[in-house]
Amino acid sequence: MPALLEVENLRKVYRAPGGKRGAHELVAVDLLSFQVQAGGSVAIVGESGSGKTTTARLIAGLESPTSGVIRVDGEARKPLPWPRGERAQLARQVQMVYQDPFTSLDPSQTIQACLDEVLRCHFTQDRKERGSRISELLGQCGLDDRHRHRRPRSLSGGERQRAAIARALAAGPQVLILDEAVSALDVSIQAQILNLLASLRDALGLTYVFISHDLGVVRQVSDECIVMHRGAAVESGVTENILSAPRAAYTRQLLDAIPRPGWAPKRRAADPASL
Amino acid sequence: MNTPAPSRPDGTAPEPPLLDLGGLRVELKIGGLWRTVVQGVSLSLEAAQAVGIVGESGSGKSVTVRSIARLLPRGARVGGEVRFGGEPIWAMSRARLRRFRARDLGIVYQDPRAHVNEMHTIGDFLAEGIRDQPAGERRERSIAALQMTGIHDADRRLMQYPHQLSGGLLQRVMIAAAILPGPRLLLADEPTTALDVTTQSEVMAILGEQRHARRLAMVFITHDLDLAAAVTDTIAVMYAGTIVETGPSATMHERARHPYTAGLLAARPQPTRVASLYTIPGRPIAAYESGPGCVFASRCAYAQPRCLEARPTPRQLGDHLVSCHRAEELQGALHQALERA
Amino acid sequence: MALTARLPPAPALLRAEEPRVKADMIAVAAGCVCVALLIVAIFAPLLAPFRPDTINAAAINQGPSAAHLLGTDSLGRDILSRALYGARLSLLGPALVTVLSTTLGTALAIAGTWVGGAFDRVAARFMDILFAFPGLLFAVLAVVAFGAGLVAPVLALSVAYTPYIARVIRAAAVHERQLPYLETCQILGYSSWRTAGYHLLRNVRLLIVAQATLAFGYSLLDLAGLSFIGLGVQPPAAEWGLMVSEGDSSLLNGYPYESLAAGAAIVITVVAFNVLGERLTAQSLSRQ
Numbered sequence: 001m002p003a004l005l006e007v008e009n010l011r012k013v014y015r016a017p018g019g020k021r022g023a024h025e026l027v028a029v030d031l032l033s034f035q036v037q038a039g040g041s042v043a044i045v046g047e048s049g050s051g052k053t054t055t056a057r058l059i060a061g062l063e064s065p066t067s068g069v070i071r072v073d074g075e076a077r078k079p080l081p082w083p084r085g086e087r088a089q090l091a092r093q094v095q096m097v098y099q100d101p102f103t104s105l106d107p108s109q110t111i112q113a114c115l116d117e118v119l120r121c122h123f124t125q126d127r128k129e130r131g132s133r134i135s136e137l138l139g140q141c142g143l144d145d146r147h148r149h150r151r152p153r154s155l156s157g158g159e160r161q162r163a164a165i166a167r168a169l170a171a172g173p174q175v176l177i178l179d180e181a182v183s184a185l186d187v188s189i190q191a192q193i194l195n196l197l198a199s200l201r202d203a204l205g206l207t208y209v210f211i212s213h214d215l216g217v218v219r220q221v222s223d224e225c226i227v228m229h230r231g232a233a234v235e236s237g238v239t240e241n242i243l244s245a246p247r248a249a250y251t252r253q254l255l256d257a258i259p260r261p262g263w264a265p266k267r268r269a270a271d272p273a274s275l
Numbered sequence: 276m277n278t279p280a281p282s283r284p285d286g287t288a289p290e291p292p293l294l295d296l297g298g299l300r301v302e303l304k305i306g307g308l309w310r311t312v313v314q315g316v317s318l319s320l321e322a323a324q325a326v327g328i329v330g331e332s333g334s335g336k337s338v339t340v341r342s343i344a345r346l347l348p349r350g351a352r353v354g355g356e357v358r359f360g361g362e363p364i365w366a367m368s369r370a371r372l373r374r375f376r377a378r379d380l381g382i383v384y385q386d387p388r389a390h391v392n393e394m395h396t397i398g399d400f401l402a403e404g405i406r407d408q409p410a411g412e413r414r415e416r417s418i419a420a421l422q423m424t425g426i427h428d429a430d431r432r433l434m435q436y437p438h439q440l441s442g443g444l445l446q447r448v449m450i451a452a453a454i455l456p457g458p459r460l461l462l463a464d465e466p467t468t469a470l471d472v473t474t475q476s477e478v479m480a481i482l483g484e485q486r487h488a489r490r491l492a493m494v495f496i497t498h499d500l501d502l503a504a505a506v507t508d509t510i511a512v513m514y515a516g517t518i519v520e521t522g523p524s525a526t527m528h529e530r531a532r533h534p535y536t537a538g539l540l541a542a543r544p545q546p547t548r549v550a551s552l553y554t555i556p557g558r559p560i561a562a563y564e565s566g567p568g569c570v571f572a573s574r575c576a577y578a579q580p581r582c583l584e585a586r587p588t589p590r591q592l593g594d595h596l597v598s599c600h601r602a603e604e605l606q607g608a609l610h611q612a613l614e615r616a
Numbered sequence: 617m618a619l620t621a622r623l624p625p626a627p628a629l630l631r632a633e634e635p636r637v638k639a640d641m642i643a644v645a646a647g648c649v650c651v652a653l654l655i656v657a658i659f660a661p662l663l664a665p666f667r668p669d670t671i672n673a674a675a676i677n678q679g680p681s682a683a684h685l686l687g688t689d690s691l692g693r694d695i696l697s698r699a700l701y702g703a704r705l706s707l708l709g710p711a712l713v714t715v716l717s718t719t720l721g722t723a724l725a726i727a728g729t730w731v732g733g734a735f736d737r738v739a740a741r742f743m744d745i746l747f748a749f750p751g752l753l754f755a756v757l758a759v760v761a762f763g764a765g766l767v768a769p770v771l772a773l774s775v776a777y778t779p780y781i782a783r784v785i786r787a788a789a790v791h792e793r794q795l796p797y798l799e800t801c802q803i804l805g806y807s808s809w810r811t812a813g814y815h816l817l818r819n820v821r822l823l824i825v826a827q828a829t830l831a832f833g834y835s836l837l838d839l840a841g842l843s844f845i846g847l848g849v850q851p852p853a854a855e856w857g858l859m860v861s862e863g864d865s866s867l868l869n870g871y872p873y874e875s876l877a878a879g880a881a882i883v884i885t886v887v888a889f890n891v892l893g894e895r896l897t898a899q900s901l902s903r904q
Contacts, residue, residue, distance in 0.1 A: 047471035048442070060803055080802050091805030104796040108818045118804055156558045157332065171804055186331035186559055187498060191542035191552035198551075213472065216544035220552065243546045257476040258546060259501035261528045265479035267425065 002074060003035035004207050005175050010068035012054055028054040030231040041201060041208035043222035043239065045215065051231040052211045056179045059209060060096045072175060088122045095173035099180040101160035105152040111163050112148045118170040141166040142196055158189035162196070177209045182217060194220050215258060219243055227251050291361030293492050294320040294343065294460055298355035301338050303348060310563040312338050314516040322459065325486065325493040327503030327524060330513035333561035336496045340462050343494070344380055345372060359460070377404070381453030385465040387445040391437045397448055398433030404456045420451040424481050443474035447481065454485050461493045468497070479506050500539055504528060512536045515570035516562025522595035529613055532597045535571045537609045569600065577605055643895035649888035657703035664697035668854040677871040687873035690866045695877050702854040702878065706836065709766050713835035716774035718828040721781030729789040730812040743779035751776035752838055759847040766849055769842050773835050781827045788820045822900035829893030833886040840882050856881050
């Protein structure tokens with residue numbers, strides 16, 4: 001079965017002007033390749049500077065790759081800005097949920113208006129149909145009528161993130177990118193949202209690309225994972241296998257650094273380059 | 276933790292704890308209204324001890340720690356006692372307060388970039404904290420402090436500006452700066468939350484070393500129970516502006532006595548296995564949103580009518596101090612739930 | 617799992633409704649004055665006891681009396697009526713300047729922020745050139761070129777005020793631009809027009825209103841000043857700047873009523889609009 005999302009030899013290089021000897025180059029993503037089946041969930045794990053966020057932005061189309069291809073449902077993805085005729089179709093392929101729900105929602109819009117706008121721009125439904133679709137979306141994300149007419153600032157962090165998820169779902173995407181979508185939430189709320197995401201995936205057959213630095217979260221939500229370090233994938237495969245029996249030294253380093261009962265913090269082996 | 280220190284054999288009065296919070300209550304003006312954010316926090320700390328304050332949003336943990344340094348917004352209403360070595364902090368004169376903050380207290384914040392002057396070099400920044408030392412010594416001591424935090428080319432770093440350092444490096448500089456004047460108490464407000472997990476491990480290792488070398492007491496705020504358990508001696512769990520449980524760090528993960536603590540432990544995702552995560556229904560509330568009964572009653576799976584009516588007082592249960600009406604009854608149930616978690 | 621046993625009914629999970637931020641009383645007072653002035657301008661014919669151009673040779677330069685509450689001017693016209701009718705022309709000019717400069721300034725700011733690149737740079741340079749000209753100078757040049765009246769100064773001042781408004785709006789727009797919600801609009805497939813013209817604009821609208829209010833006050837002063845030196849509205853029209861000028865001969869003769877009344881009207885209006893504008897600006901910036 002062909003994969004729903006295919007990334008082939010993705011490469012992104014940033015050029016910074018200046019420096020003593022001409023342009024400076026930063027390779028944010030270096031020849032990354034992976035595939036995700038429909039309904040699957042892949043996690044991209046890494047620390048800061050690993051290239052995971054850049055990868056997410058490339059898949060979403062916010063930036064264009066220096067080289068390499070991204071294919072959704074067999075079609076190559078285009079970077080923004082999208083041509084007018086194709087906007088709706090491209091939006092319906094990939095959507096994204098950000099880390100901070102407060103700044104990723106329009107502060108001047110009520111949730112109702114926000115969801116209504118998505119529906120109006122992508123589907124031809126009359127007002128009544130939109131209204132019931134909004135109710136459906138809210139219900140799926142654990143919100144109800146009380147939240148409908150509120151603006152983001154009168155919602156709690158968890159509620160905002162649910163609204164952000166509802167908005168992403170309103171466009172009817174095939175692939176949902178979650179860029180550290182639970183990192184900014186309290187522990188107890190994080191658990192709620194993770195459970196929500198798992199149940200949505202089951203119910204709607206969504207495909208997830210989950211960006212995270214938290215291996216515990218990664219374990220909960222993904223079937224497969226890719227560990228990235230400085231732009232390159234150091235290990236990839238079934239999440240369970242990677243986290244229980246990592247082969248790459250970096251993965252082991254990551255796992256060792258996670259606080260858990262019996263754990264004690266340790267200094268890294270002296271690595272002047274990392275200082 | 277709140278039991279009085281044993282009296283000395285020669286009969287003199289016991290030394291007061293290094294830090295003593297008694298029924299701390301803080302009201303802040305939020306949105307034009309006075310709101311209670313901390314209600315009745317009691318804690319004491321001896322020299323070289325570390326306590327971790329664990330809580331979610333609205334728990335009041337940051338405000339509690341800022342009350343120790345008297346860094347609350349102007350006009351904040353503070354009740355209860357906050358004492359350092361027996362001396363009430365809120366009664367200190369401005370001069371004494373300045374000396375207290377400069378010499379006895381060190382603070383490390385979550386975001387180093389927000390707490391450093393971008394126009395000053397690292398060297399200037401470090402030297403500022405030890406201005407009372409002779410000039411020649413200041414540079415040497417700064418270099419020594421940086422080296423102790425694992426920065427090898429300290430000479431070069433002294434001349435650099437904050438924007439030239441990465442987040443992890445800058446946080447190490449902040450720790451060096453906080454410890455350099457030789458404080459007796461370190462307040463660390465989520466110092467590693469913004470760092471990568473590998474950097475976090477290193478920074479906490481360095482902090483631990485320094486603490487033991489200098490017999491430095493620490494109040495460590497975090498939302499990560501496991502991290503707190505690893506780097507502190509005691510953990511105090513805060514919810515809605517009050518401490519719901521206090522106990523030794525080493526065993527908290529298996530012997531939590533309060534339903535909230537147990538809920539937090541059960542809610543954290545583990546890399547070792549997949550499980551449908553236990554979710555505490557609702558959302559964390561702030562002190563002013565809590566009712567007359569137990570602050571956690573509205574979200575507690577074990578709540579009974581009396582939990583909504585009367586606020587439980589902290590009770591000793593084994594080596595834990597718990598604020599729960601049903602603490603004794605629930606011991607078994609919580610233990611089982613945690614084993615399965 | 618034991619912890620899920622017997623969940624009590626969840627309470628209202630919603631954060632308590634945020635209490636309304638206490639209304640800024642000074643802003644409200646200023647706002648009321650502004651509204652009152654607009655009412656006066658619109659309903660002047662109903663409020664004024666006399667017509668503004670009714671000459672009464674028998675009642676020249678009279679002080680305040682029962683018949684003429686603010687006295688009469690050197691041609692026997694009722695000052696109160698002229699002041700009330702004067703509100704029309706005195707406020708019309710600034711209203712036009714405000715609308716034109718705000719629209720142009722906002723459009724340039726938002727377009728510049730959104731499109732960026734060469735367009736933004738060229739627009740910025742153009743604004744810099746405009747900054748070099750004092751508004752009043754521009755207006756005087758326009759009058760010299762196109763004749764006195766309301767039209768030339770209004771157009772000139774609109775152009776002169778545009779960069780000031782554009783600069784402030786642009787700063788706010790740049791701040792908003794980096795927030796993820798605008799990126800999300802793009803991922804959702806919204807056009808640039810919708811993203812910049814609806815989402816971005818809505819989030820700086822409070823600042824736009826604030827800047828417009830300030831522009832109103834300043835342009836009133838500039839236009840009154842032009843009328844004062846004879847380059848704006850021409851006699852026998854009732855306009856406050858003109859009244860201050862016409863009253864100066866009476867002033868020298870010991871009858872300050874016309875100049876005072878018109879001057880007071882200008883001061884009250886400008887202060888009210890400025891205070892309102894500043895308060896609104898502060899509010900919008902504190903919300904960022």
